[in-house]
Amino acid sequence: MSGKHWPPGTQCVTKHDHSKPKPRELAFRKGDMVTIIEAVEGKGWYRARHNETGQEGLLAASALRERGAIRADPKLSLMPWFHGKISGTEAVQELQPPEDGLFLVRESVRHPGDYVLCVSFGKEVIHYRVVHEENTLSIDSQQYFSNLIDMIEEQGAICTKLVKPKPKSGMKSAEEELAKAGWLLNLKHLTLGDRIGQGEFGDVLQGEYLGQRVAVKNIKCDVTAQAFLAETAAMTKVRHKNLVCLLGVILHNGLYIVMEFMSKGNLVNFLRTRGRALVPTQQLLLFALDVAQGMDYLESKKLVHRDLAARNILISEENVAKVSDFGLARVNPKGADATLLPVKWTAPEALKHNKFSSKSDVWSYGILLWETFSFGRAPYPKLALKEVTELLEQGYRMDAPEGCPPTVYALMKSCWELEPGKRPSFKKLTEKLQKELKHLRDI
CATH class of the missing domain: 3.30.505.10 (SH2 domain)
Incomplete structure (x- = not known):
């Protein structure tokens, strides 16, 4: 065994048929999807659940490969025909x-x-x-x-x-590639429930997939669905406790993107509906740290978010904050339409010259910190969009939210350095927040 250690929940694809299992072993056919439950003591075996039949049993690590990432490829088409x-x-x-x-x-x-x-x-x-x-x-x-x-x-x-x-020459079927890599889910295992949100691209529904609660984005428009393949490809590359996890996609009614369900909704609403009385400073710092860790991981993968804001942070049942909606802004990368940019969250160099980088994400993170410590207020209160851009260039920055620890306000301001190179990395932000939390617990 090549020292593979797959954590519980990892999705794997079987490499060959195993039709005559011994007692306690799992039967499977080549290309089936299984979910790792746990590693078994001893050499190279796992207990896993078969995604199609729901059966559980043992199988050798050598029979499995982890579900692969999909390359964002312009030749990949939902409509190769x-x-x-x-x-x-x-x-x-x-x-x-x-x-x-x-x-x-x-x-x-x-x-x-x-x-x-x-x-x-x-x-x-x-x-x-x-x-x-x-x-x-x-x-x-x-x-x-x-x-x-x-x-x-x-x-x-x-x-x-x-x-x-009959595919157009040079085009590849997204359906086949998704299936091969193990990201195509089966429609018959999906039960759809109520609508829990509405994005500009389509509805977000609550649902269940093989007994797990999920959130499902439904994108009906062909062209948008095609553009979302890029977001989906980005999500297949990443796995981190502070990023919303993609379970897979279903090609039906356009495109269904199936993700883990985050029961407490987005960070803005979470803070607005609970407020100071219910959310202590320590919890605010934990949320900020969660986001910084998720973003540090994205930065290490050279992925730029472009739309980091409290509305795109989701909160789990256990109060863990996770970054969602990465890659969305890439739907229109060529001279992205500036009118669609969230001006109050976007770094000056990204607004003016369309220069997006991890450092422009850090600027947005500073705004997100401000939103967090002001319990979900909209940034730059009372200022029109046009004024914001002009004032920032003159050196204006928002004041600290009421009750915000001075060290945290200093962090915000470091994120808002006009020169991208002077802003901290997400790794540095993570370290500073950890220090601040430790300090708070030691008081």
Whole structure:
């Protein structure tokens, strides 16, 4: 055994079939997903739960590989069968040699805004016009779909089953890559519950996956879902107690991103609804430390958050703070639309020159500290956005929130150095907060 130590909860993929298990062993087939429960005394065995059957048993570490990270790759597509603007004649050429159920989708040349589903059947290629109106798609005006992914999944009233997508050359199926790496979850194990939030990209629902409470982000728009693949790829690379954990994705109704459920909601609401009377300074420092540790880990992985703010920090049942929504701002990386930037949280160099780095995250962290110690107040109270940018350049900084320890205010101010190089690293911030907590406990 190659000294692997997988902590409980690690998701692993099986490397081969094991169809005749001995007593207490787990049966599995190549490519199955299992969840590690614990390492077993002795050499190289684990107790694990089979994600599909729910059975528990023993299996050798040598039969497993940990679920791999997915590279964010522009060739990775949720819709590899979408060919964009090609003519009917070109579509017919793409679908050669004929094969029942071979299909692709193209943009309609004759009816801009509509699509065409081209299906090979018999020796012919049949072209179905897909009419796009009021955010829905329909082939026959009987059945309506919210997006192309849905339409292909549900199939609708057409001549034959869509069995074989014809990928656009150079494109790779995100579905296959996700499945191969072990991140594709099974829709039949997901139960959806109430809506617990609404992001600008879609709803967040509460649910259950194989008996575990989860939060599910549903992104219906094709283009946004495609952009979210990058966020998902970023989340497959990271695992830390202070980052919200991605369980996997389901391709249905667009895209479902399945994450651990954080029962106490986001940090702003947590502080606003409880206030000074219920949340002591020590707890505020613990939250601040949690966030700094999660960000230190992201910094070590060379990942920039770009939207660090108390609204993006979630609190677990055990009062652990975890960073969520990393990678979102990358949905529009090329000359990101400045109007969408959270101005009051964004570092001056990021606002002016689109320069995002771990140091611009540190600036945002300073604002988050201010939000935390003011119990969820909005930063720069009474100032308009335009004034904020001008005043910062003139050297203005917010005052300490009421009752904030001077050492913590000094930390905030160090995060707001105009020169990025003068700001502390998240590692340094972590050390200073640990010292402050120790000091508080020794009093």
